[in-house]
Amino acid sequence: MRHLLLFIVLSLCCSVSAFQIKDEKSYALLEDINSDISQTLSRVLELETDVGEHGWAVYLSSPDEELIRAGVIVEPKNQQVLSVSAEGVAHNLGLLPGDVIKRVQINDKSVDGNFSELHFNENDELNVFVNRQGEDLQLKLTVSKAFTPRWELYSKSSGNFQDNVTYIRDSDELSSSTSLIYLNQLQERINFRLSKIYQIETNLDNSDLKISVTKKAQTLVELGLLIDEESREVLSVVSGSNADRMGFEIGDIIQGIAVNGELFEQQLSSLQLKTGDELKFNIVRKGSALVLSSTIDSREVPSWHFSIKNEQDNNSCGYVTFLINPSEVSEIYRVDATKLNGETVSPYKVNYELEPGTHKFKLYDHIPVNKITPIVSKRRPFSRKSKTLVLKVEANKRYFLGAQYNRTDRYKIHKGLYWEPIVTKVENAECSLE
Structure with missing residues (x-):
């Protein structure tokens, strides 16, 4: 059975990140990635628990984002180019399948090794000497920062979580062959969608993106x-x-x-x-x-959260709070959040410190029952309707969220039209994630 040898950054339980992307299609693709990761890795975790020993954990890996990869497969013995990807240094350089690489120079220094395994930095001066159908050629390129997603997956039976694992070689194997199929297919889907996001954002002059996966290992104990x-x-x-x-x-x-x-x-x-x-x-x-x-029992809530943000974000942040004073005059009342960016959160949490970017809250209102028409207020049970609020958080701002009571639609409770989530106030507030 194949092993997975990967770069690791773990993402477990409830992690919150910001999205600094401009196009709605990019945002939709990112949502698809998050959903796909959680569903697939949960499926793999179930398979490994059923087939192998207990305590298996499935992790999402992180690439080295500063490295620019070749995007080519080269036969190691004769150095013949077997294939060239549609993106990457090899494509921009002009390498073609069938070329035989004779010599490689980076910044006027000769380098050894398989060209497909070389990593490059932005502005490297690259000279590659090849033989193409009997003709010797010199290919030149100044390496530009390109996006070649290299997200992979890793599974092991250790329960010891670390925040920033670098490069791990591990002998553990997946117990189920189906797990490996799921992981490989997920890798392909992640990388395909990331490429699409990068293409969309590059067209909007927003190519300076940083992709991250974070881990907050915690045991969730809540009433629910x-x-x-x-x-x-x-x-x-x-x-x-x-x-x-x-x-x-x-x-x-x-x-x-x-x-x-x-x-x-x-x-x-x-x-x-x-x-x-x-x-x-x-x-x-x-x-x-x-x-x-x-x-009371504790539970682990597995969720793998993928985020894209601009590298210029640094440690800036903004606040979101549900601590407002209800107003009978303006008919604005409190709300609770049960999900943030697709992740389950405690409904009793009233303050959030978030990275700048777009965040999505699933909210429930605290409008008094007797406001939802006298007839309905006597019925039991009365199930409140959740609403989704997408909020763009700016650095050093505090946002107050609340529920606006819609008196004219108070009869339309089944569709949830009796209220709308709103931002009641925005104020300046210095914030740092350090």
Whole structure:
């Protein structure tokens, strides 16, 4: 079975990055990459757990972005060019299949080795001496910065995560041959889409792009409930969460909470849980009193997030906050986020420090139930409709998000027309990721 020898940067659990791209088609391609990575690698992880030993992890690898690659396959024994890619140094140089490479110079210095394995830097002066159908030729090129995506995949059974692994040679093998097929196909799809993004952005004079994968290894411990703080009514239950396993349903009314046998009298949003906590809820469901209890369990949320940003971003950032004062006059109310850039986040988090760029929030409103017409307010359960807000964050700015109540559409709850997510205020705020 083949091994995968790769450059590694890990991306596990909830990672948030910015997209500095200009065209909507590029953004759509990037969304496709993120979805494809998560779905495919989760599938591989399941295969490896079923076939091999437990504890397998699947990682996405990172290229060396400063290196410009040859984009050619050369037969190592006779140095004959077998194929030339549509992009890369070899194509720009004018190499053709069938050429035999005799000598290579970079910046007037002779270099040895297979031409296909050479790496180049921007502005390198390249001279390649070849024989083409019996004729000796000298090909010259000043290397320009080109984009040749080289993202690959790697799988190993180690549970020790590192932030910036460089070059790893590992003897571990994939247990399932199907996994290798999935990984190779995913590599091709990633690189194809990245090439398309680069072509689109280059046409918009936005070719100075940096591609990154980040990893924040963490264990997520959360209840998985979205509630109305005033009425203590359950608005949403995260599938597979602790709350879901306890048996919570939308419309339940929380009457009391006990943690490890002690009464918890603060707001639920301030509840800090850890693995092993004994949790008990006294609730009312459709007029009947019930007790739901469970031992809190932790879970890993695998997600692999791919981002593109401009290299000039440095350590700048901006803030997004949900801490606003509800206004009955302007009919603006609080919101909670359950997803950011496609990744699950805690609905109790109210402040985010984000890199400049475009970010996508999945939001739920906190509009009082009695605002959604008196008739509907008496129904149980009432399922609030989520909305998506795409926000362009600028450096050193703070954005306040809220829910605008649409009084004229208050009857159209099933389509979610009774509210819209809005930016209520923008203010200057110094921010640095250092």
